[in-house]
Amino acid sequence: MTRKKVKLAYITDDSAGKATYKKRTKGLMKKLSELSTLCDIDACSIMYNPMSPNLRVGLPPWETIPEMEKSKNMLNQESFLSQKTIKAAEQLKKHCKENWEKEMTQVMFNMISSKGVVHGLNFDALSEINLSVIIIALIPGCTATDEDDNASAMPRTGTKDIVQAYVNKMDPMQRHQWIMELMSNNNPQTHVGGDGMMFQSGENINPNNDL
């Protein structure tokens, strides 16, 4: 039923546009992860678009985070404490993931926007940039993820050993500090949603990916 040859122009219909954005974003991330695997390219992807309320961030599967780290992060996270406290496990897991994604995005925004990275573009201008797609190789253990936890839909991307080693070498506390440092460069002008924060460098588990 895909009969039209896809008119390559801005989709004015908001609903259709959003649907397309979602589908194509998913496809793009899958392609990226495949390229990453096939050619041993390390990459994680962060996608942000004002149009889509939900961030889509390439990340290590939530499942790979040690249980201890999970609970610790949850305790530090007001948005979870303010919830009805105990919900269905699935629900909680989902929220954890979403928050993690927000956090990752926040960190990335800070990386990009802070400390003269944008030399000559003042921050007001920067905050207006439709910063929408960043695919970057800095964060170890990133994966191309999908909404659901279907493992086959989100193969892990390869990760560069040296970075992996560096991050894994940290003890959890040290790592946490590192993350906090990253987060502290908060730029008030970048209107990136990020309330309660957590962050987790990914463990390099589940190295085998199948399509």
Add this chain to the structure above:
Amino acid sequence: MTRKKVKLAYITDDSAGKATYKKRTKGLMKKLSELSTLCDIDACSIMYNPMSPNLRVGLPPWETIPEMEKSKNMLNQESFLSQKTIKAAEQLKKHCKENWEKEMTQVMFNMISSKGVVHGLNFDALSEINLSVIIIALIPGCTATDEDDNASAMPRTGTKDIVQAYVNKMDPMQRHQWIMELMSNNNPQTHVGGDGMMFQSGENINPNNDL
């Protein structure tokens, strides 16, 4: 011919891997530019991979640069002066493009690697990162490009007005200084090839894209 379902694993055969990298990279950039157009996302892409000697960088079509800017850049560029001075026009154009791409990559590397952007990852580690895929929305006028100048193969990506306006507002000299500033954050540990350098913010010409 394409009978296998593509074993999603690292391609050990160097030749095949490179071919795949090239093909898929092209596809990825096309998809990105399509997404960019369809959903009004600004993005340019920079792809770097040690495996592939030739950088692939999303950029405004070389053709859109005013002639004056072209010649100025060439004069500033040793690699061109050291060439046999006058070559076939096509050849020259090709080299200009390549160099521009290198330059863009250099700038991006500096952006990423300088001034604490990588907090906690020392630069030695950073230089080893397989920084391979960056798709970022900072550079105005970027496009998804292909080796050849086939316009239909590289539709322009949308560009955010505010950034565009900012850059276009600069006079060429001011712009040049801005570029030089970006480039001056050179990090000796990042082994990114970049000899003679030029850079050009793209003019926002050719706004209509067809697949």
Add this chain to the structure above:
DNA sequence: AAGTCTATGTATAACTT
């Protein structure tokens, strides 16, 4: 190594629920 070809796998627009 780099481009062309084509059969086949994949992505996805439009439809349905």
Add this chain to the structure above:
DNA sequence: TAAGTTATACATAGACT
């Protein structure tokens, strides 16, 4: 509004040049 289905357009592995 989101999730699932299906027919079609598109991407691309492998072969050939």
